Amino acid sequence: DAGITQSPRYKITETGRQVTLMCHQTWSHSYMFWYRQDLGHGLRLIYYSAAADITDKGEVPDGYVVSRSKTENFPLTLESATRSQTSVYFCASSESRKGQYFGPGTRLTVT
């Protein structure tokens, strides 16, 4: 589990501000994912990436931007935060024939 980390763990920001959530994995996994977790909705996929410079939208991509210039990093940016983006954000990574492994999460509050 220590192989995938997220920062910050907690963040409070104001509506309209840009905020970036970081995800770093040391396993050299090809695949990385961003989910948000809200009560009543479970885990919903925001974006995912199959390799460096390859990203694709998930179920709820609006208002988010991702990049993946290096295999080990997959930052998620909220360009102009809204209250509806208050959530717990989980990053995950995986490799062939194995399930996804989740980071510890970032609790984001937008005021």
Place this chain on the structure above:
Amino acid sequence: GENVEQHPSTLSVQEGDSAVIKCTYSDSASNYFPWYKQELGKRPQLIIDIRSNVGEKKDQRIAVTLNKTAKHFSLHITETQPEDSAVYFCAASKGASGTYKYIFGTGTRLKVLA
């Protein structure tokens, strides 16, 4: 669109009893089905998974069954213990390797009563 329904949303059992959580998926192309356990304030952790070429898989007190025809799969926990109390999520994926995107169910909160 792709959807995974999970039932029940909450489940209370007496310690030592069995617990069963059921999921139904909509996309017949799904071929990989993981289950995750999430304790309060923690990250989801993979506890067991099954691929579409297998009907049942068991790991100690945990088992998963898959019915491809009916498009449903279930998690069975036997001899439940207080430490089994958590939220359990099922998921379905088209990627046989588990690297394609997952569609998660909405979770089942399991409470094991001592």
